[in-house]
Amino acid sequence: MGPMATGSKPLRADAARNRDKLLAAATRAFGEHGLDAPLEQIARSAGVSIGTLYAHFPTRDAFVDAILPARIAAVDDLATKALAEPDPWQGFTGFLDGLFVLQAKDQGLNDALARRLPLSPAAVEACRTGFQHAARIIDRAKESGQLRADFEPSDLAPLVSAMSQLIREPPETWRRHLAFFLDGLRA
Incomplete structure (x- = not known):
């Protein structure tokens, strides 16, 4: 069919x-x-x-709804790799670095992760799944004692939003700022 x-x-x-x-x-x-x-x-x-x-x-939102779930699936792939990483801190930092690389390559994904958009049920489900993966990555890094104990999964959204502004800069600029963030998050 x-x-x-x-x-x-x-x-x-x-x-x-x-x-x-x-x-x-x-x-x-x-x-x-x-x-x-x-x-x-x-x-x-x-x-x-x-x-x-x-x-x-x-509508423009209809395009976003048709495209976004596949874009978010790439984030899920990163999360799967991060969860398979033996070192939880490396999994956490690799996930964030990979996420920001995806955002730098795809301004639409960058916009979607930085904005509050009306989303289709498929996109909402993809985001929910992505958030669950990110929460597990964060929990692993906290349990290993390498990530600050007070960092919560809900703290990731403001970090992604802040970084979304820097993503349009050359990679050395946003990677430098990511290193600052990660230094502040390390236990």
């Missing part, structure tokens, strides 16, 4: 191709320019009209 429209009928082959082209163009545009990338540019890049874009994705 082919891709589904917002109702229950499968999309026609040409409509499915247009939707796929729009998703690919939006992924590129959001990755390069953030979530405020012009929708007209996305339609042009996909080779479709703005009317076709709105027929598939009536």
